[in-house]
Amino acid sequence: MPCGVKMIGKIAWKNIWRNKVRSAVVIIAIAIGLWAGMFASAFVVGMMNQKIDSVINLELSHFQVHHPSFQDEMLPKFVIPNSEEIIQKMNNNEAIKNTSPRVVAMPMINSANYSGMLKVTGIDPENEKRVTDLHEFVLEGKYFEGIKRNPILLSKKTAEKYKIKIRSKVVLTLQDKQGEITAGAFRVVGIYDSKNGMYDEMNAFVLAPDLQKLLDINHDVHEIAVLLNEHDLAESVATQYQEEFPNLEIKSWMDLASGMRFMVEAMDVYTFFIVGIILVALLFSIINTMLMAVLERVREIGMLMAVGMSKLRVFKMIMLETLFLCLIGGPLGLLLAWICIQYFGRYGIDLGGASYSDYGFTNLVYTQLDMMSYISVTLMVLGMAILAAIYPAVKAINLIPVEAIRKI
Amino acid sequence: MKKNYVIEAENLSKIYAGVVPVKAVDEVNLQIQDNEFTAIVGPSGSGKSTLLNMIGGLDRPTSGTIKVNDILLNGMTDNQLINFRLHHIGFVFQSFNLIPVLTAKENAEFIMLLQKVPLQQREKRVMSLLKEVGLDDKLDSRPSQLSGGQQQRVAVARALASKPDFVLADEPTANLDSKSAFNLLDIMARLNQEEGITFIFSTHDQRVIDRARRVITLEDGKIVSDEIR
Structure with a gap:
């Protein structure tokens, strides 16, 4: 210097x-x-x-696949055609960690004390574990264990609002694929708390076959949630599949979560x-x-x-x-x-x-x-x-x- | 034969603009030779500091020319003047104006650092200068630890450090007690006689005037007498 x-x-x-x-x-x-x-x-x-x-880990995963009309109308008939084939194809992709096929409905839910509307998702509990952290948030009861027939997993907020406990019975009333009103009784298998109040207030989970049966959609699904190995690939992989399946609607989490972007x-x-x-x-x-x-x-x-x-x-x-x-x-x-x-x-x-x-x-x-x-x-x-x-x-x-x- | 002057001023004037313009220096002609010990004296407002500032390249004349060792100062840019001052002129100010955060040695050395003098030469010169001004035992003292007289002696050492063509001292004894003032004048007179350093003072201190070998008196910006003793 x-x-x-x-x-x-x-x-x-x-x-x-x-x-x-x-x-x-x-x-x-x-x-x-x-x-x-x-x-x-x-x-x-x-x-x-x-x-x-x-x-990503609870609500949407990295991207989701839907029938093009499902997100707007939420009608049971808008299932994903050839979903098993798509899932198999996706599971062979190294960028994809896991997939979870889901059945989605918006039924009326009635307890002895309260009635209201919820989004009910029919899942395969083991598959879902590999895509979301839902199982980690169960506070009371068990994650789809202990009740064999029509178990339902509700949030703590919903349980408090509807004044229901583990093993309480709730009735889901909804329209099936043909537009007929149908109902099913479900028993509370677990209560979860994800600490995301807005999500908890809106979501309940049942087994996919139970909901498929109620909706009369055989083994069809409405949604495939896909988890990737890397966050940053969400948009590009979603776009890639959208190009491959132009008759489906494939959106990344940024586009699915309204206002997230x-x-x-x-x-x-x-x-x-x-x-x-x-x-x-x-x-x-x-x-x-x-x-x-x-x-x-x-x-x-x-x-x-x-x-x-x-x-x-x-x-x-x-x-x-x-x-x-x-x-x-x-x-x-x-x-x-x-x-x-x-x-x-x-x-x-x-x-x-x-x-x-x-x-x-x-x-x-x-x-x-x-x-x-x-x-x-x-x-x-x-x-x-x-x-x-x-x-x-x-x-x-x-x-x-x-x-x-x-x-x- | 034409004499070689250290300082040569011709028709030097300085007018301060204002509502009423003030002529601080009025058509001054002045030559100062090497080895002079000159006092510029006069009452307050006579223009002696202004004249000194122009000689030192700190202020620009309104008209007239000023040369230092035949180098014309008029027309130099600010940066050229700063560089010229660094290499040609030593300054001793009334209020010492040392750098308070540096020691006596560092203050004296500072100018040489600006001149990029190599370390060994710097060390040698600064020790010799501080010895000359009798402060070789105060090398590491800061200005606040020195008396007024000692601070002014450091200022003299600093002024001489750059090996200037001449030293300008503006009221150097004004803030000193008698003993310190005499001591300082002794040092400067000795440096003038033994080492041939040219000193130009602006002062109205009789003690300085008594020691000067040439006394230039200014009144209303004009030289009214120029006495060589």
Whole structure:
């Protein structure tokens, strides 16, 4: 390093400790700004990833296959033709982890105390285990064990609403394939709680053959849920099968979950704004502090230029002072953020009474942030600090030495 | 035969613009030779600091020319002037103006660092200069740990560090007690006599005037007397 640069660095380093309290305030502001930016990002990323996990691992899987009219009309007759052949073909694809054929209906459900409408999905419990985490959420009773005839798995919310318990009887009333009203009695085999209130409120599960029988659709299914080995392949594999089966409707989870694509994009914008607001606040804090540091040293800076320190060197000195503050505050903020993100990533942030669950989000958010985000937020803070230093540095080099050295 | 002057000013004027323009220096002609020990004196507002600032390339004349060792300062850009000052002119200011975060040694060394003088030469020169000004036992003291007189002696060492063509000292004794002022003047007079360093002071301190070998008196921006002793 050239000795002049070393000396300027040394002066800049010593300058930042001339007013320890002020420097400490800036360092803390940078650290807190960085922490806040990262933590806010980690919170949003955690919340979104949990929602995406929930959508994929509980609600939709990576993509689904339907009869083109089924999603709109939900009529039993819109089954998937040749579903077994399609499933077999899919199961031979290495990108696909598992498939789960389902029968779907929207019956009236009646208990002794309450009546209402639910989405009832007929599943093969073993197949479903390989595609969704439903079995892991069973709180009471067992996952389709213990009741042989017409078992039904309900959510805790539904059980409370309908005032029913394990082994209670409920009656499903629905239209069969021919449009005839039919009904069947089911007994509660288990109660689950996925922590996704909106999903729980809407969904119940029965065995596929029981529902097929009620609907009079033989062995046909309405839906094939497909889980992939990699999240990122969802759109491309779905498109590939859509091209292969143009008479079916094959949609990825982003298109199936209404508003999910919008939500993911909106959350990115939301995070951008939060981090942006924090950075702007930090920007003005640094500008203010560095400007004070320059204005307090007008005579000294004037002297430096008078005795021969070039404007470029003065500029570098002020920039270095800011950079040093950032290099102290930055790692502090990074460490603080990393500790908090790790801690809440492990134990979660309990949103308490907040009704996020009603909107499909869990009440317990586990923060998470990838390395790229750590790097990008750090670079943004550093870039912002450099930007903040420019104005005070320009102010310094615009001083007129002969006037500056006379300032009191 | 034409004499070689360190400083040569011709018809030098400085007018400060304003509602009522002020003529701080008025058509001054001045030549200063090598090895002079010159005091520019005059009452407050007589224009001595303005004249000194123009000689030092810190201020630009409204009209007239100024040359340092035959190099014309008029027309130089700000950066050229800064570079010129770095290599040709030493400054001693009234308020010492040391860098508070650096030690006495670092303050004296600073100019040489800007000049990119190699380490060994720097070390040697800074030790010798601080010894000359009697501060070789205060190398690691910061300005706040030094008296006013000691700080001004560091400033002299700093001014000489760059091996300037001349040293401009603006009221160097104004903030010093008598003992420190005499001490400083002794050092500067010795440097002038023994090493031939040219000193130009702006002052109204009688102690400085008494030691000067040439006294230029300004009044209302004009030279009213130029006495060589």
